[in-house]
Amino acid sequence: GGNQENAGGSDLSGNVQVDGSSTVYPVTEAVAEEYRAEAPNVRVTVGVSGSGSGFKKLVRGDVDVANASRSIHDDEAKAAEQNGLSYVELTVAYDGLTVVVHPENDWVKEITVEELKKIWEPAAQGKITRWNQIRPEWPDQELHLYGPGVESGTYDYFTEAIVGEARASRGDFTASEDDNVLVQGVSTDKYALGFFGLAYYEENKSKLKAVAVDDGDDSNGKGAIVASLETVKDGSYAPLSRPLFIYVQSKAVERPEVVDFVNFYLDAAGELAQEIGYIPLPDNLYDEQRQKFEQFVSGKGAASAKQ
Amino acid sequence: MRVTEKIIEGLLWLSALITILVTIGIIWVLLSESIGFFKEVSIVEFLTEKEWTPLFANKKFGIMPLVAGTLLTTLIAIAVALPIGLTIAIYLNEYAHARMKQIVKPMLEVLATIPTVVYGFFALTVVTPFLQQFIPGLAGFNALSAGIVMGIMIIPMISSLSEDAISSVPRSLREAAYGMGSTRLQTSFGVMVPAASSGIIVSVILAISRAVGETMIVAVAAGQQPRLTMNPLVPIETITTYIVQVSMGDVPQGSLEYKTIFAAGITLFVFTFALNNLSFWIKKKYQEKYD
Amino acid sequence: MTNSELNRLKDKAFQIFGIFCTFIGLVVLAIFLIDIVMEGAKRLDWDFLTSLPSRRASQAGIKTAWVGTLWILVLTTLIALPLGVAAGVYLEEYGKKGRWANFLEINIANLAGVPSIIYGLLGLEIFVRQMKLGSSLLAGALTLSLLILPIIIVTTREAIKAVPRSIRDGSYALGASKWQTVWNQVLPASFGSILTGIILALSRAVGETAPLIVIGALAYVPFTPSSPLDEFTVLPIQIFNWTSRPQEAFLTNAAAAIIVLLLLTFLLNGIAVYLRNRQQRKVKW
Amino acid sequence: MSKKHNKLEAKNLNAYYGDFHALKNINIAMEEKNVTAFIGPSGCGKSTFLRTLNRMNDYIEGFRVEGDILLDGRDIYAKDVRVDELRKEVGMVFQKPNPFPKSIYENVVYGLKIQGIKKKSVLEEAAEQSLRQAALWEEVKDKLDKSALALSGGQQQRLCIARALAISPSVLLMDEPASALDPISTAKIEELIYELKNDYTIVIVTHNMQQAGRVSDYTAFFYMGELVEYNKTKSMFTSPKNERTQNYITGRFG
């Protein structure tokens, strides 16, 4: 069994290789940094080559752990099978997508998912170009849109949640996979509307204004809700909060240092995620992840461990 | 003795051969991935479609918007760098003291060594807000700022290489011009610049191909919105930016989306290849004119 | 004589314009440097140079980055220098004429202008994937070596060309073979300039970001590499990484790292300028 | 022959390249419409002196002149003298032919164009006249728009002379104008000099004693920066006064 929760692995050594999503990267980096104190002889490297590359490397056995901001696709899963590998998906934190406007924007306080869809859906391209087309009382001014690069998991997720289909959106918005660039864009453009990770909003609160989002479903919180630690954690900030994953492959868990690292990860993720601007899972969910991983290590989980 | 000579020559030849292998390697890498792409997307569509949305649900594969973005930023960069760079070259060559030239030339060359990420943020956080004071319609991300800053970056390429070219015009020509009562300006523009024109053109072409290949500045400052436009005030996307974005993104390898970067890469390669060939032939053609 | 006065006036006007343009260039440079130094200098201390990367800006340092950069420098030199000089010598001294030489020459001119990002794609496919080097130092150094190879070849050729015929004649006339002449006379006489070219090429390699990102070198590597097969990070990548963090304190770190990177490139350029001047003073043909 | 007036005069002229004393206290007066030859071993300062006569050395860092050079009695180093005007008065032909990489026509009219003369008829006439004077017209009249670089060395040199003549100088300085040419071209240039001295004051530097003997009226012998002897060419070659002159012209050195 790989149960080394007591972190007695300080005499462990070896390499743990992680690669994948840039969104999950900060969490894993923080965990790796803390883990050095636990097991100084284990070298953890964390690459940032995107979820796609991360999966590709995972299913080939090139890396032990993949960071992912989306679930694995079927064809990627198939490749794992062909290579005789199985894997387990572990949720490690939530990310909240925040809809933001310029701080001097005094007309938008909240927005509905319907309206967001109207703005972002493919049909809006070239048509929805002014604020007053969304709500007539909003000013007759050009609407400038900002969002993450279309190749990012964040964009994937947003389109899925708002438009209903991944990657279906208008194309005439300013994109950057560097969220700082988006912060810069929205904070200097009075007629901007954008979305990006909660952490970037939290760090730039003075330059931005977050917009409350109403999903029209009162079961998870009534009315429009602003993204925050609490609202994401308790699930009321819907639909724009998403889970972040790590995937661990079956060959890797034969090595005790990988098992030890992943266990440490699940222990530490909650606190560290919060520190760097993501939202921890409720505690009981971390327990679930730990059990799932334990099962996987002991050989019962296999690929079916996927939710 | 003779045998060693032959062996050494062989080794040297092999080293030279490596450069060919590199080219073959580049072409092979770009082709092998983009062939897959062109099986699914016709070349005609690639070249004539007016939208580039390979990552969207509704995919369109027209490279033109990226090409337009690349051309636009390059054009702006050259419009900045050519007059300034050439003026500096002439000034340093004909007017400035030798000592000043010795100091100023390497100082300007520092401009080309600043990491381009730094330039990108300079364009985004300094140049754009500055320009927005004069150009109300200027978007936060635009080709103009990125192009201007890129122009600043390539100034030293033009100023240094052109100065070298002017310096290497035989002294006798300069003396002939002065000997006939020319002013410095007349000597420069009437004799030196025309005589050094091939070298100057080459420097400009090299600067262009540097601008075409530049990635980070545009990635940061020009927005990433493939758009078939020559309007410098709005966000655009260049070929290089697209490649970097996708290679850092979450796109699954082997997918059609992933292959687009190689199709874009080969377009970029064809571009710079044409430019470089041009500069090579210009250089060759005029090289032996003197002595 | 109004015409002549007009000419003199134009001459003066252009002089002023020339000073102005030069001045613009220098001012922009000064703005950059001041801006960066103001931002970064406060963060630049011994700890910063000796600390590992961290998620906390105040604890994060660039030890792995500068060590990685030095590794890359050394490896790239070891790979690119012999190859580049050998190819340069071949082109200038051996295969000078004919279609083959012409072809080589065009090819090199072309390679010199291929955007760095395409070298990244090449390195990714050949070194990272086919040769299974992963995102290792060696893969990075090989990629950058190919990137600067054309520059080295071209400068080597120029340097060799500048060695006067008379030196070669002198050697041949004493019964030296071609290679003996190259090895004993041509290369030593041109080595200063060759070195200058190489250093300038290296200072380009040191600042490259895009190709390394493409080969996957953007990573958290909390240890300094101990072999060429280890993963690594370099200063520009670290800078790039920090500039995309949400916390503003990382921008300060990035600025501090930029100062270090600039100092390194200045150092390299300074050495090159020094060598160039010394060479010019030493040898008057 | 009537006494000619002194076109060019140097008075107590000293010239320096930085610390190097290249010309030492030169005193010489050259008459108008004569050919004066400067001879002397390599490095003795012939070119340096020639080039101070139209201030071509102005652009050499560290070069400076003491003493006076008078052109028609006016000091050419005086503050109010404009160098470009001076050079229109004192033309120059160099050792290696140095035509501009332009057409033959453009070469000849260059000097006029930079003076602002644009009228085609004026330019064309001037071009023909100076090409005729330089004995080149017949050879090039059908290819005026061809590149000057396509001419032979001797033709190029005559083109350079034509170019200098086009701006109607009164003095022509020539620094070894034939040393890079073949014997036949050399002969042509020498003939040309002989023709030109009817209208121009000519100063020529030459390494070739025989040439000096053939073309010049006066000869100045320089040695290590000093003007050792200056006299009618005939007297100098038959009865040099100074021993060093004698040694030089009889070929004991140099």
Added chain:
Amino acid sequence: MSKKHNKLEAKNLNAYYGDFHALKNINIAMEEKNVTAFIGPSGCGKSTFLRTLNRMNDYIEGFRVEGDILLDGRDIYAKDVRVDELRKEVGMVFQKPNPFPKSIYENVVYGLKIQGIKKKSVLEEAAEQSLRQAALWEEVKDKLDKSALALSGGQQQRLCIARALAISPSVLLMDEPASALDPISTAKIEELIYELKNDYTIVIVTHNMQQAGRVSDYTAFFYMGELVEYNKTKSMFTSPKNERTQNYITGRFG
């Protein structure tokens, strides 16, 4: 004097640079331990001929030779002749002194080192001997490790001669060895040639008639690629047979 044997002979020699016929049917035989001077106007082929004598033109693209050149009766252009061996036999000194940018000592022993001789004592002895032969030893013996570029032009030229002597050739080719030098250095070189002809066969190209007269036993006059006249120097200078020779040595052209 006993009849000396023919050290170097050219038979029906023609040489071409591409299409240009630079040497036309040259026939000449040079005796051992004599000084032969090549004279003639610029471009007549003196250097070309000299350089074919040790195949220095081999490296010039497009250059080719027809006919034979015999060194001690053996054709130096024969297939089995190794150029490097030939050049050890036939040394060469150039117009401009061309010392390697190394120490004086390294310059002198270079030829030996590339033959693989490494022994210090041998090298040092050879260096001293050839520097003495070149009349340079006294001037440089204390600074053998100084850069050769720090020597004066005349010293550099003697160093180049010493360098050539170090590999013990039997023939020494000199292409205007003194033309870039001052009068005093020139005199030294001429003296040296006079000394060396006791041991070496010397061929010297010169522009300077007087020099040819002073140093050479035989003189060959070239004109436009042809060998016009070849004779004892004394006879040639007093009673040239050919009109062109006469014109040339009396300074009618060149």
